[in-house]
Amino acid sequence: MPELPEMENYKHLLNERLRGKTITNVQVNREKSINISTELFQEKVNTQKLDQIERRAKHLLFHLDNGNVLLLHLMLGGWMYYGTEQDKPDRTIQIRLSFGDHHLYFIGLRLGYLHLFTEQEVLEELNDLGPEPLEPSFTKEVFIQLASKRRGKLKTTLFNQQFLSGIGNCYSDEICWHAKLLPTRQMNEMNEQEQIQLYHSMRSVLQEAIELGGYMSNPLFKNDVKTGGYTAHCKVYDQEGNPCSRCGNHIVKDKISSRKTFFCAECQK
Template identity: 40%
Template sequence: MQELPELDIYRSLLAEKFAGAQISGIEVSSSKIFQASNEQMQRDIIGKVLWFVERRGLHLLLHLDNGKRLLLHLGQGAYLYIGNQTDLPSRSAQLKLVFGEVILYGVGLRANDLQLLSVKEVEEKLGKFGPDALDKRLTLERFVARFAKKRGAIKAALMDQTVISGIGAAYSDEICYSAAIRPDAKIPMFEQESWERLYAAMHKVIKEAIANGGGGEHSISAIEHAAGNRPASFQVYDREGQPCNNCGAAIEKIDVSARKAYVCSSCQKDL
């Protein structure tokens, strides 16, 4: 799944490419992906101008000049590609959002991954999520308070979008590694120094990932490789059996709260 760094890169590139552009067409492969009638698409999307692009946690919001929002979610294996009628993504696209000769393709989309919403509907849908991991208002004190009712493993809590939004399977492992904390460490055992390391690691890992082009598997276009830099991105995630870049020990894959996690047992301790 695309996480905060990849989605923030998408946000920046889409804004650069399409902000102020008029939508001249839209094609969706299935009504399950986008439950809007042809009449709605003609009335509320086609001919409208994309004002700006916003990221809210693990969602992208395309703000249209009629006050409507296109809410886009990219789940496991989904990605965006900017091309045209002949420059196509490597897999079949479920969404084609046309801006003149340029097309934004959505690949790997599933049911309800694209929604047309009012401002009120957006807030009703996204209001349940926690503050963004990069929200400047999320101080260390507020960060720690978000975990106050959690008792399980730190990886599971980091991935809980109602606690902090934007972190998924990959970056939860990377944050724990950077903080030298095991992903299966139990939250009630955390001391202040552990929280300080985790908070600093969260900002460091996410900001570096954005600066380095993200860790996705697919580039956003034939000439722009941002969001598709996975081979060089991760220290532990998806590197089972490979040597730790810090100590040389083999990276292990473990189960944490019914999820896979990757850890260097030499560098990462319980706290």
């Protein structure tokens, strides 16, 4: 499932290509992927200029010039492709937004969605999300204050969207490895130095993943060489049986709250 770095990468690349462009056609092949009728969706979206694309947690917000917002959550298996009919992937397309002869394809939206809201409705929809971990206002002191109030395992707390926004299965494991903490550690058992290390690890891992294009393997457009660049840099995620790059011990796989979890039992404490 795409997490904060993947959606941030999408945001930057799509803003470069689509900001200020007008939607010339709207095709909906799966009405369950939207929240209103196909006819009304097309009426409110078609011919609108795309003012900008923002990210909040694992969502993208496509701001239209009529004041409406397209709220995207790709969920498990969802991805996007921007290009022409000739170079589009040979996959089932749930929604297509056209910009002249180029189109933004939404693929794999079986669990994901592209919903249309007003500005106020989208604020209400995202109201229960926790703070953004890379915002300048989210300081070490703010994190320690939040972390000190939490109980439960470290991994499950990190991907709790009401605690922090945008971290999921992959980056919770990568952050724990970077901080040399086991994902099974209890939040209320960490001392302040471990909390500080966790904060710096979180910011370091997420920033590096954004710079490298995240771990999503499908390119966003033809000749896209950035998207998915972080995959080769994962230290523990999907690395079961491989040697830890820090200590050489084999990476192990377990389950925490039904989520696959990867860690090094030797150098994570």
